Amino acid sequence: MFNNQRGTILVNVLITAAVVGIAIAFMLDKISKSNDFAILPKVRSTMAQTEIQARALAYSPRGYTNCDSNVGPASCIPNSSEYSKLSTKDVGVQLLGYDPSVLKMQIEIAYRGSTISIQPRIVDLQIPAEVLQSASFQCPTSQPIFVGFDAQGRRQCRGLPATVCPTGQYVSSINIATLEPTCTDAGRFFTCLSINEYVSTLTWTGAGIVTFSCAPRPSPFAYF
Numbered sequence: 001m002f003n004n005q006r007g008t009i010l011v012n013v014l015i016t017a018a019v020v021g022i023a024i025a026f027m028l029d030k031i032s033k034s035n036d037f038a039i040l041p042k043v044r045s046t047m048a049q050t051e052i053q054a055r056a057l058a059y060s061p062r063g064y065t066n067c068d069s070n071v072g073p074a075s076c077i078p079n080s081s082e083y084s085k086l087s088t089k090d091v092g093v094q095l096l097g098y099d100p101s102v103l104k105m106q107i108e109i110a111y112r113g114s115t116i117s118i119q120p121r122i123v124d125l126q127i128p129a130e131v132l133q134s135a136s137f138q139c140p141t142s143q144p145i146f147v148g149f150d151a152q153g154r155r156q157c158r159g160l161p162a163t164v165c166p167t168g169q170y171v172s173s174i175n176i177a178t179l180e181p182t183c184t185d186a187g188r189f190f191t192c193l194s195i196n197e198y199v200s201t202l203t204w205t206g207a208g209i210v211t212f213s214c215a216p217r218p219s220p221f222a223y224f
Contacts, residue, residue: 039116043090047109050091051121054107057082058125064132072153073132074100083107096122103127129153145179170210 057063063082068075078098086093090113096106105127110120132153139146139157147156158179165171165183172184192199192214200215 040118043111043113043116043118046088046091047111047118047121050086050088050093050109051123053086054083054093054109054123055125057086058105058107058127059131061131061133067132069133069155073103073127073129074152076100076132078105103129103132170204172210 058078061067063079064076065079066075066077067073077100078095080095083093083095090111092110092112094108094110096108098105103126105125107123107125108120109123111118130153133149133155139155143157143159145158145160147158150156160174160179160181163181163183165181169183169185171181173182174180175182196217197214198217199212201213202210203212204210
């Protein structure tokens with residue numbers, strides 16, 4: 001009888017231990033999943049923010065290097081060092097490919113940790129040619145005026161015609177389409193009404209006629 005009671009107690013202890021073990025394992029699993037659920041929104045938010053930054057960089061001249069305004073957008077290549085700066089300890093940015101012939105780029109944004117499983121974001125971008133046009137360039141001395149870009153995105157520079165206004169005239173305007181200057185007679189505008197007046201101010205804004213004003217001549221004896 002005593003042995004049967006001991007056996008029953010032992011069985012009950014084993015059953016209780018098993019139940020407690022299962023409960024602990026269940027709680028640990030639940031805690032682990034709770035942690036995963038807590039981490040997942042943060043990772044997704046970080047990945048979304050990183051994608052926004054990567055898109056902004058892809059649509060900025062800062063995201064490219066080797067751009068030659070004489071060649072056009074096809075000369076540009078993504079600046080990998082700038083994209084690597086977007087990576088953090090949890091989220092990485094990687095350039096998967098870039099096709100300069102069609103100006104298409106593919107970027108991967110992936111979670112670097114091992115705590116949770118989450119698929120990387122693959123971002124496909126069509127880059128406007130305007131973004132890839134060289135941000136700074138200099139027209140040659142022979143053609144110092146920048147007039148725009150051609151259909152291939154190459155710079156277009158032109159020079160002013162070798163037109164010199166004759167004596168007594170000035171360049172009152174320049175035709176935007178042809179860059180030909182318009183000469184206007186200047187002499188008749190600079191006549192004061194009295195011989196006791198002189199031209200005190202002369203203003204030209206780069207277009208139109210020259211404006212001026214007259215003032216009385218100071219007395220030569222006023223300074224003595």
